[in-house]
Amino acid sequence: MKNNFTVILCFIIKLVLGITFVYASWHKIEDPAEFAKILYGYALFPGFVINILAIVIPFVELVAGFSLMMGLFPRSAVLILNGLLLGFILVIGFNLLRGHQFDCGCFSLASQTSTASNISYLIRDGLLLIAGIYFYKASATAS
């Protein structure tokens, strides 16, 4: 790495990104049916891929997040996480732009997400993506 500042920053990014994704994957793994319904609610995915995405995405988050924290294929892990973040930003952003909100009105599903919370998710994901890109670029200069 170029200097101590970069080393420390990359270490922090590694921890923050890793913990965020491992934590985020957990409730989706616990309740894939609910996650599938959230994916359906975005009204962007064809029916035949919804369950497959609901089964696979949480494990991609878990494996990449864990791998990044442990330092196993860290550049590959951060590349995957950056891809996921970009995907989340596009999906949330597209639905915000077209004013689409999903509310099944069900007792069993979490309450409707508001425009304000969607914007906060966008900002959060944007910041994480910037951090992820920084990590990828900084680690390329490592000797």
Place this chain on the structure above:
Amino acid sequence: MVKNDLKGCFILIAVAVISAFLFNQFSPFGIAVFGQWETSKGVVSAGSKTQSLNASIEINHPDIIKQIVEKKQRIILDVRPTETYNQGHLPGALSFPLMDFDQMVEQLLTSIKKASPILVYCSSVECTDSHTFAERLKNMKYENVKVFSGGFRQWEEKGFNIEKNEE
């Protein structure tokens, strides 16, 4: 370096995909590989590995529901939260929120006979609460339970009569 990164991505994604399907296979919360997401076919859900929603108890035609309501052919149960019920519900529907099932089960048993024809509905075709409620009724030996798959949203969209409770 990029080539190595892509190779790493492939390995990590392969590990994730294999783990995901293995976990889904053995988890009690696992879902079917393909769900039922077509609203034209009734209530949508991911479905479990072993059983999907019982589509045979669904009534998927709002005009038939209208007839049932007008001729009082079935006891209608609204399983949405009370506040939502108060804002508008099918005429003659009784409020039995799914979330209050345990507290209201005694009242349900005393007020509705086991042989009574029952129709359950919730918010919309995207809501599975009516099926959950119907399944519980079935387990309590209620013999004749149907689900209005379109739920309150479809009733409202059809412009049918809505009853409101003033608070």
